[in-house]
Amino acid sequence: MLFMLLVCAFPGAETLRAGAASVDITPDPKAFKVWLAGFGRGRRAEFVTDPIAARALVLEGEGATVALVCADVVGLFDESARRVAERLPGIRVVVSATHTHHAPDTLGLWGTGISSGVHPPYLARVEEACVAAVKAAKAALKPVSARLGEVEAGDLMKDSRPPLVKMDPMGILRFDAADGKPACLAVLWHNHPEMINSSHKGISSDYVGPLVGALGRKYGCPVVYLTGAVGGLMSPPSQPVKAADGRELPKNSVEATFRYGELIAERAGKAVDGSKPARLTPMRLAQRDVYLPVDNLLYVAGNQLGTLPRKMYFWSGSVDKPGEAKDGGRKALRSCAGVLTLGELQVALVPGELYPELALGKVPEPAPTGADFPDAPVEPSVLSQLNAKHRWILGLAQDEVGYIMPRRQWDAKEPFTYDYKKAPYGEINSLGPDTAPLLLPLYKDLAR
Numbered sequence: 001m002l003f004m005l006l007v008c009a010f011p012g013a014e015t016l017r018a019g020a021a022s023v024d025i026t027p028d029p030k031a032f033k034v035w036l037a038g039f040g041r042g043r044r045a046e047f048v049t050d051p052i053a054a055r056a057l058v059l060e061g062e063g064a065t066v067a068l069v070c071a072d073v074v075g076l077f078d079e080s081a082r083r084v085a086e087r088l089p090g091i092r093v094v095v096s097a098t099h100t101h102h103a104p105d106t107l108g109l110w111g112t113g114i115s116s117g118v119h120p121p122y123l124a125r126v127e128e129a130c131v132a133a134v135k136a137a138k139a140a141l142k143p144v145s146a147r148l149g150e151v152e153a154g155d156l157m158k159d160s161r162p163p164l165v166k167m168d169p170m171g172i173l174r175f176d177a178a179d180g181k182p183a184c185l186a187v188l189w190h191n192h193p194e195m196i197n198s199s200h201k202g203i204s205s206d207y208v209g210p211l212v213g214a215l216g217r218k219y220g221c222p223v224v225y226l227t228g229a230v231g232g233l234m235s236p237p238s239q240p241v242k243a244a245d246g247r248e249l250p251k252n253s254v255e256a257t258f259r260y261g262e263l264i265a266e267r268a269g270k271a272v273d274g275s276k277p278a279r280l281t282p283m284r285l286a287q288r289d290v291y292l293p294v295d296n297l298l299y300v301a302g303n304q305l306g307t308l309p310r311k312m313y314f315w316s317g318s319v320d321k322p323g324e325a326k327d328g329g330r331k332a333l334r335s336c337a338g339v340l341t342l343g344e345l346q347v348a349l350v351p352g353e354l355y356p357e358l359a360l361g362k363v364p365e366p367a368p369t370g371a372d373f374p375d376a377p378v379e380p381s382v383l384s385q386l387n388a389k390h391r392w393i394l395g396l397a398q399d400e401v402g403y404i405m406p407r408r409q410w411d412a413k414e415p416f417t418y419d420y421k422k423a424p425y426g427e428i429n430s431l432g433p434d435t436a437p438l439l440l441p442l443y444k445d446l447a448r
């Protein structure tokens, strides 16, 4: 078999150790042309609004070491994730991104003209920072007791594409040192860090840095932010953000964004305070290569022009292996699917932006009128295929293939769903309508 199935499980001793660290990845926008990724193309950064970082959580227990590292960038491709993991032998590494829309392009799609927005030395720096953050977190390991908390936070976001299905709850991991004080925290939330206006010319973590900073100050420990299921489309709310004195802050301003980060931190604090002891060992990372067809002609053209600098394969008809040109010429890329089991918690590793409908089993029945494939079978939901007591989704994990949406919600052709006058947003940043039906059924085996 050409695909790789990597499974590691280590039964044995009992003590859990945890550590977290962050490494700065803020570039100097005067040193090279920084193209900001996430909104439109050709947005050149002129200054730094707030620093961006790669943050890592490392857990060690029962002979296994697991690292979750997440960088303040729009996404990192499969090749980047593998390069980071290769440099950390002996550690099972999961690389992801916060998906901030105000950081240098790390995927290639946001340059100007037909050129890639990636500055290769900067991408190398981000990968190096991921490695360094994991090493620093490992060096900070100390014996801890683990706690898990969850809190509803749907009111702090909006779903900008119907059907209205918000991803909840927010998840918290709290690791207390021997003195009972938090040694480190991890927050997993499902939202687009795109609060700051798209015309803003500063490099920023968006709400992530302010959230991490506020929680870190409150609990006196490092905090790692992780991104969940942000598709379909989880975004900051439309209503104005209010300052502590009740004053409405200018919409999509930096000030409103920083305040928004504090409000998210307040909510996260409820989960931290209400967290309950959890068993997070044994730890097991199961993952496999997945070949997915690329039907988005913009991606195929971008790849040929160099704006989408990742290796393209041919589609073989199976996710298990790449094909050859004689198979029909349909392009494919190599990605990764996985499940990280931490004792009572299972985390599905989804290599892109999953629609919450597919996480929660809330795909509309019947399909919305106007959908391109109304009779497409409903994909098995990701969370229903996991089998631990607590179940989370980590998005943009080991890759960023774009939106992963239910096939029966795919809507590129007229008439459009939900009375849209033009095609709804989402499909243009997706590989194609077959991603979810091919990818989603794989989680059951990975969770076993």
Ligand SMILES: [Zn+2]
Residues within 6 Å of the ligand: 099, 192, 230, 353
């Ligand atoms: Zn997105």
